[in-house]
Amino acid sequence: MTFLVRAPYCHHFSSTAMAMSSSFCPHLPLQFGARPIFYFPTKPSFSLSFKPFSVQASKNSSGKELRVGFLGLGIMGTPMAQNLIKSGCDVTVWNRTKSKCDPLINLGAKYQSSPQEVAASCDVTFAMLADPNSALEVACGENGAASGMSPGKGYVDVSTVDDTTSKLISARIKETGALFLEAPVSGSKKPAEDGQLIFLTAGDKSLYETVAPFLDIMGKSRFYLGDVGNGAAMKLVVNMIMGSMMAAFSEGLLLSEKVGLDPNDVVEVVSQGAISAPMYKLKGPAMIKSQYPTAFPLKHQQKDLRLALGLAESVSQSTPIAAAANELYKVAKSRGLSDQDFSAVIEALKAKLQN
Numbered sequence: 001m002t003f004l005v006r007a008p009y010c011h012h013f014s015s016t017a018m019a020m021s022s023s024f025c026p027h028l029p030l031q032f033g034a035r036p037i038f039y040f041p042t043k044p045s046f047s048l049s050f051k052p053f054s055v056q057a058s059k060n061s062s063g064k065e066l067r068v069g070f071l072g073l074g075i076m077g078t079p080m081a082q083n084l085i086k087s088g089c090d091v092t093v094w095n096r097t098k099s100k101c102d103p104l105i106n107l108g109a110k111y112q113s114s115p116q117e118v119a120a121s122c123d124v125t126f127a128m129l130a131d132p133n134s135a136l137e138v139a140c141g142e143n144g145a146a147s148g149m150s151p152g153k154g155y156v157d158v159s160t161v162d163d164t165t166s167k168l169i170s171a172r173i174k175e176t177g178a179l180f181l182e183a184p185v186s187g188s189k190k191p192a193e194d195g196q197l198i199f200l201t202a203g204d205k206s207l208y209e210t211v212a213p214f215l216d217i218m219g220k221s222r223f224y225l226g227d228v229g230n231g232a233a234m235k236l237v238v239n240m241i242m243g244s245m246m247a248a249f250s251e252g253l254l255l256s257e258k259v260g261l262d263p264n265d266v267v268e269v270v271s272q273g274a275i276s277a278p279m280y281k282l283k284g285p286a287m288i289k290s291q292y293p294t295a296f297p298l299k300h301q302q303k304d305l306r307l308a309l310g311l312a313e314s315v316s317q318s319t320p321i322a323a324a325a326n327e328l329y330k331v332a333k334s335r336g337l338s339d340q341d342f343s344a345v346i347e348a349l350k351a352k353l354q355n
């Protein structure tokens with residue numbers, strides 16, 4: 001197997017490719033069913049000498065370097081597309097609000113004025129949209145990407161959506177003869193900037209292999225999980241856990257303060273014990289100061305909890321903790337905190353106590 005690897009924390013993407021023998025690629029034991037999972041756990045700690053990405057990038061049937069489209073340039077899409085451009089990829093961008101394309105055009109990206117035109121002018125097109133509705137609209141709506149798709153092309157949806165939405169998009173893309181991969185990401189704004197995302201992919205295996213070099217520019221590891229829907233489900237499970245963890249952490253911080261403890265000590269104690277999580281150490285100090293600089297918008301966390309609860313209901317799985325957490329995020333949204341970081345959910349608990 002060939003892996004594209006990059007120097008840890010290398011921002012200039014002089015990155016890249018090195019053919020590694022399969023002995024470098026640990027195949028982890030399968031714990032979620034009998035599907036193959038390809039896992040590259042961390043970037044190597046040794047130094048490599050790199051060639052420009054384009055030398056090793058996947059080629060299309062005419063032997064030309066693949067042209068990459070990127071739709072959706074929000075908090076995540078912008079740094080992801082930026083990393084592709086900086087690595088030397090041929091990138092064409094589109095965003096509903098056109099002004100967000102400008103910084104990427106300045107970096108060397110091309111621009112097309114609709115998802116259809118991006119898809120028509122590129123070999124593979126990535127999409128990073130807000131939610132199921134926008135993902136569907138951009139892929140399947142008027143002048144949507146599907147209208148520009150044809151055999152030999154591929155569509156990679158990296159948005160967080162539910163499995164039903166992903167299957168609808170997949171069906172529409174595949175109608176055109178193109179291939180489809182869902183590839184939602186774990187990791188937030190900073191991992192996106194640092195090319196340290198975790199891709200949870202499912203769908204056409206050959207497209208997964210084709211876009212692997214691009215995933216490796218944007219991420220630190222990638223999982224192939226089988227049929228369309230499995231990547232979406234994995235992402236929702238992970239974010240359901242995360243949403244509940246943040247809600248529980250918020251309760252702990254507020255309780256500690258009420259009983260006369262220093263919540264900064266709580267952050268430190270938690271960080272040294274079995275329930276330590278990078279998220280607590282990263283966001284706790286700002287939460288204590290009632291500051292919520294946005295990395296992962298609260299409205300998206302609530303969307304993910306809503307979708308995860310739907311997923312749980314579809315298989316009759318009881319999820320009372322996530323359901324309670326979801327209510328808190330809904331309260332936070334109703335108090336105008338949608339665009340703050342999801343750690344602002346703590347404000348919902350403060351508000352509750354004041355009622």
Ligand SMILES: NC(=O)C1=CN([C@@H]2O[C@H](COP(=O)(O)OP(=O)(O)OC[C@H]3O[C@@H](n4cnc5c(N)ncnc54)[C@H](OP(=O)(O)O)[C@@H]3O)[C@@H](O)[C@H]2O)C=CC1
Pocket residue numbers: 071072073074075076077095096097098100128129130131133134137138158159160161185186187188189295296297300301
């Ligand atoms: N932020 C994070 O930490 C992470 C987010 N995610 C997921 O990634 C996705 C994107 O997140 P993020 O970048 O934070 O979100 P943002 O809200 O920053 O960006 C959303 C993007 O979707 C576009 N969009 C929204 N509605 C429409 C529409 N109707 N038609 C066309 N485009 C639309 C926006 O365009 P415009 O600029 O015009 O508004 C923007 O490009 C979400 O699914 C989120 O859950 C996954 C991992 C981490």
Ligand SMILES: O=CCCC(=O)O
Pocket residue numbers: 160185186187188239296
């Ligand atoms: O979907 C958002 C995930 C945020 C994270 O993994 O830190």
